[in-house]
Amino acid sequence: MKSVTKNLLSERFVRKLLHWNKSENTRLMPWKGEKDPYKIWLSEIILQQTRVQQGLKYYESFIKAFPTIHHLASAPVQVVYKLWEGLGYYNRCNNLIKTAKFISNDLKGIFPSDYQSLIELKGIGPYTAAAISSFAFNLPYAVLDGNVFRVLSRIFRIEIPMDSPEGKNFFSNLAQSILPPKKSAAYNQAIMDFGATICKVCPECALCFFKNDCLAFQYKQQLLLPVRQHRIIIKERWFHYIILQYRDKVALQQRTMSDIWQNLYEVVLFEGFKRWKDQEVLLQLAKTYGIKEKDYDKLSVQDNKTQRLTHQLIHFSFINLNLHKKLKVPGYTYVHKTELDKYPFPKTLQAYLSTL
Secondary structure, three states: OOHHHHHHHHHHHHHHHHHHHHHOOOOOOOOOOOOOHHHHHHHHHHHOOOOHHHHHHHHHHHHHHOOOHHHHHHOOHHHHHHHHOOOOOHHHHHHHHHHHHHHHHHOOOOOOOOHHHHHOOOOOOHHHHHHHHHHHHOOOOOOOOHHHHHHHHHHOOOOOOOOOHHHHHHHHHHHHHHOOHHHHHHHHHHHHHHHHHOOOOOOOHHHOOOOOOOHHHHOOOHHHOOOOOOOOOOEEEEEEEEEEEEOOEEEEEEOOOOOOOOOOEEOEEEEEOOOOOHHHHHHHHHHHHOOOHHHEEEEEEEEEEEEEOOOEEEEEEEEEEEEOOOOOOOOOEEEEHHHHHHOOOOHHHHHHHOOO
16 A cells, blocks of 8 residues: 555544544443553453443442552452452462562653563563553553554455464554554543444444445455454363362362463362263272262262463362262362352353352
8 A cells, every 4th residue: 555545544534533532423432531550451351351331330349349559459368359250360469469469569650651661571562551541641542452563454455374473563664653642541542442342353334434435344344354363272171170068068179370360279180181981080089089888979980161361261060979078189278168259260160169
């Protein structure tokens, strides 16, 4: 695309987008127009890899429980993780806690007000740093999330794969070049809202104020853009859980390994590369912990539960056992069932335990 044509298209798009944002954009979210960097940061971390509809209730719960960054920094880790339960991508929660403590303790609760200092914080990448910079401090940094990639690829008919090094660099430069420096906050919010409500994966072209100028619309390529270079490969895992109960208490341990759901709690777990038969799981229990059939009554068995993560598909099975006596299980602590709601669990396990 010739630079003159691109500039004219950019100017027209920015002008019409800002007009649409002021006159027609009705998308309501509690953090829109927010200037407090703490609340902006919190909303952006929660919304990473999360739909707004799901993230909204978490944002409201966090703000209620931790109205300032000092409240979040001083909260017990288990309490923060419990509030995060079900949101997924728990490394975000871990980084949230570390950054909160750093800002509260080392920076006296004052958020950095420049892009470079923001991007050096745990869990803050280019997108989040740009969002905080523009929304809190109105600095001229363009946000570049999935919505923005999609909008720009269609408006300018960009066929460079968005997930390639060349594509990331191209889109980053393009987004920055068309950003109106004095209206960065309004523009950034507008283009994300436009991508979320009009220029969606399946676009609402009939409702689009820019369809007659959009190059993808002219060439009927809306559903072909943006282009992706890599296909996500899904890894399948089989989690065989055993619930060891003794007098209304359940054996729990915390996941400390560097893996999914780090720092969350779980019952006895054996992982396999396929679905094991119940007897195979119980045999593994005997081999690992010396707990044999004479030591328990089998209460129930359940499987056919799955949970999809970005790159993984987890299959679950549950065997619920009632122990005849309290057996020591290395690494595990017995917790009364009435106390389970104080512990953060993986989503599917939590749902099962809530039925005990």
